[in-house]
Amino acid sequence: MRLIVQKQVEKIHQVLASGEGRNDGFLGGRLGLCFYYYHGYKVLEEKPLADRAGRLLDEVFDNLNSGNPRLAGSALSNGGAGLGYAINFLEKEGLIEFEVEKEFAGLDKYLFKTALSQIEEDCIDYLHGGMGAVLYFSERKPSVLIQHYLDTLVAKVCGRAVEEEAGTWFRNYMLKNQDKEDINFSLSHGLTGILLILIKAYERSTHKDLIRQVVANGVRFILRHKMDVDYDGDVYSFFPLIIRHGTKELFAPGRLAWCYGDLNEVLLLYRAGKLLDDKNMLKLADLMGTQTLLRKESKSTLVKDTHFCHGTAGLAQFYKTLFRESQVAAYADGYEYWIEQTVLLLDNDLEKGFYTGKECDYLEGLVGVAFTLLSYISDKELRWSESLLL
Numbered sequence: 001m002r003l004i005v006q007k008q009v010e011k012i013h014q015v016l017a018s019g020e021g022r023n024d025g026f027l028g029g030r031l032g033l034c035f036y037y038y039h040g041y042k043v044l045e046e047k048p049l050a051d052r053a054g055r056l057l058d059e060v061f062d063n064l065n066s067g068n069p070r071l072a073g074s075a076l077s078n079g080g081a082g083l084g085y086a087i088n089f090l091e092k093e094g095l096i097e098f099e100v101e102k103e104f105a106g107l108d109k110y111l112f113k114t115a116l117s118q119i120e121e122d123c124i125d126y127l128h129g130g131m132g133a134v135l136y137f138s139e140r141k142p143s144v145l146i147q148h149y150l151d152t153l154v155a156k157v158c159g160r161a162v163e164e165e166a167g168t169w170f171r172n173y174m175l176k177n178q179d180k181e182d183i184n185f186s187l188s189h190g191l192t193g194i195l196l197i198l199i200k201a202y203e204r205s206t207h208k209d210l211i212r213q214v215v216a217n218g219v220r221f222i223l224r225h226k227m228d229v230d231y232d233g234d235v236y237s238f239f240p241l242i243i244r245h246g247t248k249e250l251f252a253p254g255r256l257a258w259c260y261g262d263l264n265e266v267l268l269l270y271r272a273g274k275l276l277d278d279k280n281m282l283k284l285a286d287l288m289g290t291q292t293l294l295r296k297e298s299k300s301t302l303v304k305d306t307h308f309c310h311g312t313a314g315l316a317q318f319y320k321t322l323f324r325e326s327q328v329a330a331y332a333d334g335y336e337y338w339i340e341q342t343v344l345l346l347d348n349d350l351e352k353g354f355y356t357g358k359e360c361d362y363l364e365g366l367v368g369v370a371f372t373l374l375s376y377i378s379d380k381e382l383r384w385s386e387s388l389l390l
Contacts, residue, residue, distance in 0.1 A: 005339065005373050008346055012370045013040075013049075015350065020056070021360035024063055024070035025078025026387075027127070030056045031086045032362040035384065036370060038095040043378040057096070074114040076132025080107055081115075085136045085387060092139075093383070101141065111136065112149045119156045122171040126193040126389075129172070131157070135389075138201040147206070154198065154205045158214045167221025168214055170194050181245040185225075186260035187389060188309075190241075191218055192268050196389045199271050212276060219272045219281065222265055227252065229291070236300045238288055239265050256301040258314030258388065259363075262292050263322070267390075270325040282326075289322055293334045303341075306349050308368025308388075312342040317372045321390040339376055342369065363388075 016036075021029030037053035040046070060083070063069050073079040084107055090096045115133035123129040134157065137150040161168045169183050169191055184190030195218045202211045226238055240252040241260050255261045266289040273281030295301050301315070308314040316338035323331035346369065349355060358365040375382050 001336075001340070001343075002377050004343055005376050008343055009370060009373050009377065011346070011350065012366050012373070015355070015359055015366060016370070017052075019359040020059075022358075023072070023078055024060045024083075025072070026082025026086050027077045027362040029070065029078065029360065030060050031082055032367050033360050034060070035086050035090065035362075035387075036367050036374075038090055038093075039371065039382055039384055040374060042093075042095065043374055043380060043382070074111055074118075074133065075128045076135065077127045079132075080111050081132035081136045083107070084111060085132075085139065088136070088139055088141075089383075089387065092141075101143065108137075108140075108146070108149065112153070115153055116156060119153065119160060122160060122173050124157060124160065124170060124194060125172050125189055126197060127188060131194055131197050134201060135197050138197070138204055142204065147204070150201060150204060151206050154201050154207050154211065157194070157198070158207070158210050161214055161217070163217065164221070166224040167219075168217035169221050183243050183245055185222060185239055185241055185243075185265070187264040187267075188259040190260070191222065192264040193389060195219070195268055196271065199275055200389075202275060215272050216276055219268065222268070223284075225250075231294075231300070234299070236295055238262050254300065254302065255310060256292060256295050256303065256315060257310035258318055258390075259309050262288060263315075263318050266292070267318070267322065267325065270322070286326065286328060289326070290328065290330050293319075293330055296337070305354055306342050306345045306369050307355075307364050307366075308372065309363040311369075312338050312345060313369040313372040316342055317375070317385055317388075317390055320375070321385065339373070342372065 021033055023029040024031055026032050034053045034056040037049045041050040041053065071079050071083060074081055076082045076085060084104055087098055088100050091098045091100055111133045115130040118130035124131050126132060134153050137146055140146045161170060172184060172189060185192055187193040195215050198211050198215055202208060205211060222239060225240060225243060229235055229238055236254040237252050239262060240250040242251040256263060266285050269281045269285035273285060298304055303312055305311045306313050316335055319331045319334035319338060323335060355366050360367060362368050371384050
């Protein structure tokens with residue numbers, strides 16, 4: 001399988017060679033592609049990959065210095081937090097040389113102030129709002145100023161929590177301003193992602209008791225909305241994606257994916273269970289997580305192609321992460337299964353032009369697929385998926 005996967009990586013490289021992305025962003029443009037090529041060089045030790053990564057990075061900074069940057073605002077997806085996260089990550093990994101503390105002082109201040117404003121307005125989306133900056137500062141090298149930024153933002157986020165008898169949830173107005181009473185449970189745009197970032201910040205933050213309280217109450221809220229699974233009745237999910245606050249309306253499409261679905265909550269239960277030293281959470285994660293392994297058909301997963309966001313590559317990397325979190329052997333089998341499905345489906349996706357125009361996208365293009373396959377053939381530890389909370 002390893003040789004087959006390596007050939008698929010080579011095919012992806014041929015496609016990526018002619019693309020540069022829609023912009024300079026982390027999830028849709030040059031930064032994400034640069035992020036991938038540096039990892040590719042780390043694994044394959046092919047100098048052209050490092051050369052291309054360097055050229056792409058130079059272009060990003062040339063555009064910034066020209067006063068006409070192809071980055072948008074402060075977001076992790078295609079803005080300043082994505083720039084800070086990618087460069088800081090590559091420097092920590094020893095893949096580039098960059099004086100982050102000196103060169104990013106202005107960026108850090110901008111991200112801090114913008115995130116404060118966004119959080120105050122409940123625009124706390126992980127990919128497009130204030131939580132992207134929290135993730136970035138939780139990865140930065142400790143300093144008095146960075147500690148201040150992180151702790152202030154963590155306290156601000158926790159202060160925006162909506163507390164009810166059922167537990168804690170957060171408003172997130174970033175995506176659809178009209179859906180102010182929708183409670184999103186997902187990793188990508190909702191409660192699970194927010195709590196996972198708070199757990200990530202826990203080690204560095206001085207607000208440990210506050211984080212533990214918010215995480216505990218957030219998980220309690222999620223568990224209070226657990227549903228009954230009925231495979232015979234085509235009800236596959238333990239948890240909804242969205243519920244309308246104050247009503248009995250809910251949206252539970254039954255998807256199994258990186259972006260939303262039961263795997264999100266399973267990962268949260270593992271990490272929250274460790275943080276809170278709650279063995280019952282860990283047992284529940286084992287039970288729900290292994291049950292998802294029964295879902296392999298399109299009908300029960302809604303998976304139709306290979307991309308990362310809600311395709312086979314994302315599922316493969318998710319099960320790899322769950323295995324690392326739990327050491328439950330069944331997850332390793334799930335990882336192998338979805339790697340195989342990615343290999344089997346990729347040629348068809350390429351032939352029918354599924355990735356045309358979005359080849360360089362991290363989540364919906366070939367970059368996420370390439371990352372997943374690269375990790376499969378690598379003998380070195382790769383931490384790229386931490387940017388996607390895995």
